Amino acid sequence: MEQDRIQTLLGGCFNGEPASCSYACPFRVELRSFLKKAAKGRWDAAYKELQTAIPFPAVAAALCAGPCEDACQARTVLGGDPVSVRRIEAAVCEYAKRKAGAAYAIPEKPERVAVVGAGPCGLSCALMLAQKKYQVTVYDRADGWGGSLRTHASFDAFDTDFRLQFAPLKTEFVFSREIGSLTELTDFDAVLLATGAGGESWGLLESRDPGLSSTSDPRVFIAGEVTGAPLMEGMAEAARAARSIESFLQTGSAASAAEVWDRGLACRFAPHPGETPSGAVVPSGAVYTQEEAKMEAARCLQCDCGACMNACELMEKYRKRPPRIATDVQQDGQSRNSVSSASITRQTWSCNLCSRCALLCPEDTDIAGLFQYSREGRVAANLYPPALHAYWLRELEEVERARAAIPGNGAVFFPGCRLSALSPELVKKTYALLQDKLGAGIIADCCGIPAWWAGEKDRFERHIDALRETWTALGKPVFITACLSCEKILARFLPEIELRSLYAVLRELGVTGSDMGLAAAAVFDPCASAEKPEVKEAVRALAAVSGVSVSEYDNGGKCCGNGGHMRLADPALYGSIVSNRSGEREEPYIVYCANCRDTFREAGKDCRHILELLTGVDAGSPTLEEKRKNILKLKEALTGDAPTADPWDRIAVTAPEEVLRKMDALLIPAGDVRRALYEAERDSAGFVDADGRLLVSLDLGSTVIWVLCVQEDGGYRLMDVYSHRMHVREEG
């Protein structure tokens, strides 16, 4: 699988990355972790978290302007108070017991580094280098450290922090010594100039690389307030300059210390559905009490986007984060290792491809696209279970055989194959209406989505090409589409065709209907309606003018369950999706997708297609077999071509309800059962037992079906129908 394509589909997903507050923080403190520890009153651990990022935590707690709080999602997204990070930092500095600076058990390094300026910035760099065991000498013209903070009212506290952090380290301080020129420092392997605001830089400031703090003199680095940075930024820069210096000392170049860290990401926020704004804990004294600090830290939302992870039953079931999905899709296509843990097959084939997750995503991540790509890759590599989509691909074949096209006056009705399968009568009536009012023609065909969902790219493209030909032959008419999934596919793959939604057209034509016994109902929008507010609106209006009291309901772009043709990939998941959707509203549903209608009807949910209301045609609940035949009936009605009867049509079959339901669930049309019986009769194949039972099978390619029955009144009474995907290998 192509890495680039996968990266594009994963887009800007920032799941697992630091939160906005950390991006805003000059020191890049891992605030989620810090606040989690503080919320538990683990003061030492929280302090340690600060200390790894901030050279002098007490200084930052007292003097930082708190850009993390500006970027805090408790404020930016929820509109409440930001988490009082600085107050919590101050409290942690107060309550932590183990605060002495870090001293690593690593050998001394011989390289000597001079730091010019013992202000908070110079000290920050010196501290980091001393921790790495370099030989550090700090110069200052004043008679002590502190620089710009020496006159600060809280200097005593800062002085304590400096002492604390330097305590375990060996650092040389040379005070009351003004460096007049860089030539005084030629003995040193590297030099950091942290000479304070307006301080000396011997002409090197202009050449400074802001990311690395390096200058045109490879040995000399500049950081801190001397660069014009505010104090906190300067301290953070100086601390990072220690890494550039180390890189220079080790490799001769600062370049390897370069890092990707985009402060702009501080305005990338997760959506936080279901969270409510809250106010900050008000301190009872100058510093939060331990309880107050814990409570305030607990207000942290631990921001990490996972909005899509609750978008649907699939994401909830697998709990796989989008970056991991991307990696798995990538690796899955690379090898088919039988012990690979990267396998994502089941999830790939279980997605409804509805893109509801994309609606919730604050970025441009296309999870459905990842699964679609994964399907295509699997099919191309011939590493996929064909049985999962075989039924729909055969339906597509039937539809292609029953294509019909009648030209019109610049526009054609494109009912889509499932509506035709549902009710040719309803399609004919709608067509008659469009013919009458607009002089429209009709194209009875499929948009090709079964092949698209099956990942059969070539098969899909062939279908699209054929459709383009039909359209061209008819003089390139506008398509009036009855199905938004068709519309989505056509818009993407046949963008040259002008599309209009049937429901908007009917609304404009002022069509009305009858309520067909639905006094009150909710409109269940199909997943493809997400970006079609005008269609959603039109359907509601059409239902209302037909006398239905339509309740306020928007399902948020959730799929009925049919999307992606995933039901055979995970029948249990499919079942729970359909039952969840059925139960979202108590009222019967009005739908405008033939698949939604099939799905809900099969699940026992009362529902009607809006076109039933508008045409007065009761489409009933056709069986799989009837749907297949309906396609042919429509063609006959439109073209006069009578469908050729299959020889097995004459086989009479009866079956108890539970066998019929099982056939539905397995997507085995009665015609296939008849064919199995017909061929077995013809070839006198199958098995019989002493009780007069007959067991026959039919190999449909990817699936083998078995029929257990008894002969009765010149026909067959079914006792069981089952199937499997494995094949017996012919021996010999």
Next chain:
Amino acid sequence: MENKWTCRRCGVPLEKKKVVFEYLNNSMSHELLRCPRCGAVLIPAELAEGKMADAETLLEDK
């Protein structure tokens, strides 16, 4: 499933025999009822919906 089945075409009782199955480039064997004359194999519902379905799922998940 006990052997009470006969092959409709050959009229002979089925016999147990090891049969090799294939799915998604994998194969496995299982003892099944088979017509000794024409070789037709009977796959009972318990097997199709039990062991075979489990194996299919396993292989598909790879």
